[in-house]
Amino acid sequence: MTATVRTRVAIVGAGPAGLLLSHLLATAGIESVVVDSRTREQIETTIRAGILEQGTVDLLAAIEGSRVHTVGHRHDGIVLGFEGSGHRIDFPSLTGRSVWLYPQHEVLKDLVAARLAGGQDLRFGVTVEAVEGADTTSPAVVATDAEGRTLRIEADVVVGADGSRSVVRPAVVGSRSGGRFREYPFAWFGILCEAPPSSDELIYSRSDAGFALISQRSETVQRMYFQCDPELDPASLSEAQIWDALQRRVPGTVLREGPIIQRDVLRFRSFVANDLRRGRVVIVGDAAHTVPPTGAKGMNLAVADVVLLAEALDGLLLRGDASLLDTFAERALRRIWKAQHFSWWMTTMLHVAPEDSEFDRLREVGELRSVVESEAGQTYLAEGYTGWPL
Numbered sequence: 001m002t003a004t005v006r007t008r009v010a011i012v013g014a015g016p017a018g019l020l021l022s023h024l025l026a027t028a029g030i031e032s033v034v035v036d037s038r039t040r041e042q043i044e045t046t047i048r049a050g051i052l053e054q055g056t057v058d059l060l061a062a063i064e065g066s067r068v069h070t071v072g073h074r075h076d077g078i079v080l081g082f083e084g085s086g087h088r089i090d091f092p093s094l095t096g097r098s099v100w101l102y103p104q105h106e107v108l109k110d111l112v113a114a115r116l117a118g119g120q121d122l123r124f125g126v127t128v129e130a131v132e133g134a135d136t137t138s139p140a141v142v143a144t145d146a147e148g149r150t151l152r153i154e155a156d157v158v159v160g161a162d163g164s165r166s167v168v169r170p171a172v173v174g175s176r177s178g179g180r181f182r183e184y185p186f187a188w189f190g191i192l193c194e195a196p197p198s199s200d201e202l203i204y205s206r207s208d209a210g211f212a213l214i215s216q217r218s219e220t221v222q223r224m225y226f227q228c229d230p231e232l233d234p235a236s237l238s239e240a241q242i243w244d245a246l247q248r249r250v251p252g253t254v255l256r257e258g259p260i261i262q263r264d265v266l267r268f269r270s271f272v273a274n275d276l277r278r279g280r281v282v283i284v285g286d287a288a289h290t291v292p293p294t295g296a297k298g299m300n301l302a303v304a305d306v307v308l309l310a311e312a313l314d315g316l317l318l319r320g321d322a323s324l325l326d327t328f329a330e331r332a333l334r335r336i337w338k339a340q341h342f343s344w345w346m347t348t349m350l351h352v353a354p355e356d357s358e359f360d361r362l363r364e365v366g367e368l369r370s371v372v373e374s375e376a377g378q379t380y381l382a383e384g385y386t387g388w389p390l
Contacts, residue, residue, distance in 0.1 A: 002150040007033040007121070008317055010141045010155035012128050013162035014043055016104060017285035017302040019111035021159060022120055023063060024310035030317050033153055035126035035143060036162075040112060043124075047192070047262070048104035049215075049223065051075075051202075051296035053387025054097035056303045065117070066110045072102030073216075078385065080350075080372055081205035082365055084251045087372035088201070094379045097386035101202075103217060104299055126151060131158050131171035134281040139171075156317060158281045159309070161302070164271070166287035172278045184268035184292065184347065185354050188213070188225040189232060191242060195222050195258030204294075204350055205250045206368065208361065211351045212249035213294075222256070225266070227351055234263045268292045268347065270340055276305075276329040284309055289336050294350065295343035300387055305332050307390050335388065342384040 009025055011018045014036035022032045036043065052060070052068070060068045076098050079086045091098050115122050125146030133139040141153040160168025169176055196219060203214040210227035217223050226245050237245070239260050247255055271290045276283055285302030308331055312324035349367050353360070371377035 002152050004152045006154050007031055008156050010153040010158045012160050012168050016107055016299050017306050018161035019115055021306045028314045033121040035123045037127045040124050044109045050103035052100040052102050053300040055387050055390040056300050057100045063114050065114050068102050072100040074098050074100050075201050077201055079203045081203055082368045089378050089382055091382045091386050094382040095386050099386055128167050131168050134171045135279040139280045160283040160287045161285050162287055164286040164290050169283055169287055171281045172283050173274045179271050179273040182270040186227050187230040188266040189228040190225045190264050190266055191260050192262040193222050193258045193260045195256040198255045206350045207249045209248045212246055230267050232265055234265050291343040292347045294346040297339040297343050301339050304335050308332050
């Protein structure tokens with residue numbers, strides 16, 4: 001038997017985009033149903049990075065129960081390291097804004113708790129099979145619930161916020177891969193280790209040995225990355241080899257070492273879907289676009305999508321005005337392509353590509369000098385990193 005549910009907005013994906021959208025809709029008086037194939041525990045314990053732009057923090061801080069200002073850490077700058085020296089970019093003096101280090105799984109804990117406390121229809125363990133009726137005024141999500149029963153969610157609008165392997169995307173672009181891609185010839189070898197921070201602020205370091213990022217998660221756990229071959233097996237390096245690779249890439253900084261509790265290889269890909277909307281079906285966040293992590297745009301870009309979409313759905317569902325929904329993709333793509341450029345720029349400036357010649361390597365150092373020795377260059381980086389106004 002099929003259980004049929006009716007709602008105004010069906011949201012596939014209980015990540016930051018889906019949960020924040022449901023919150024903004026509820027604030028406007030628009031009901032929604034959110035489904036996700038994962039369990040609540042999986043959502044809240046999968047550790048992901050989390051540099052939040054000023055606008056994202058301001059939005060999250062307004063949600064009751066948010067810990068972004070109590071658990072998150074404000075960072076007023078980053079350090080660009082090259083040729084053995086560090087150069088600090090001071091965000092507040094350049095832009096009046098900052099960023100916050102607040103991992104994505106902590107954001108999700110806050111959002112899940114807030115949505116359940118608000119009586120949100122939030123369903124875990126629901127596997128979506130297809131989206132039907134995109135070109136009608138009543139699209140539907142067809143799924144299997146946690147008990148193995150068929151579930152049909154009929155809505156005025158369906159939103160795919162279900163990540164880079166989106167099952168909603170085909171309803172918009174015709175396939176799971178319909179879009180524009182760029183793949184980079186390197187990846188990040190990432191570790192979590194039990195040790196206090198090696199630096200108060202993030203260090204983005206370029207050396208002839210490759211790139212490294214020195215970050216943190218808490219007072220007792222560090223997150224670090226170094227550039228590697230995309231095909232590298234994470235288990236193939238000893239802890240001594242990992243620490244040697246990191247230390248060689250950050251000359252002048254003495255890293256605090258500790259037991260490595262997690263390791264992985266993160267491939268670098270950029271993607272923008274051919275379209276973000278078809279009829280009454282819309283995709284946002286990683287379902288619509290992905291960026292390299294260098295510029296810290298991923299979750300923040302999803303939030304920007306959601307702000308625009310919530311406004312558009314308010315107009316459509318409460319006032320019968322479809323104009324903002326009709327222009328949603330065009331408006332969202334302006335920021336998406338700016339973020340793609342910023343992420344590409346940070347990535348190519350800081351990484352050593354396998355095919356780079358000596359000319360390329362010296363040019364990259366010249367580019368870094370052009371940034372750190374110019375207030376205009378520093379301001380451009382600070383504006384992109386802290387986030388353009390929502």
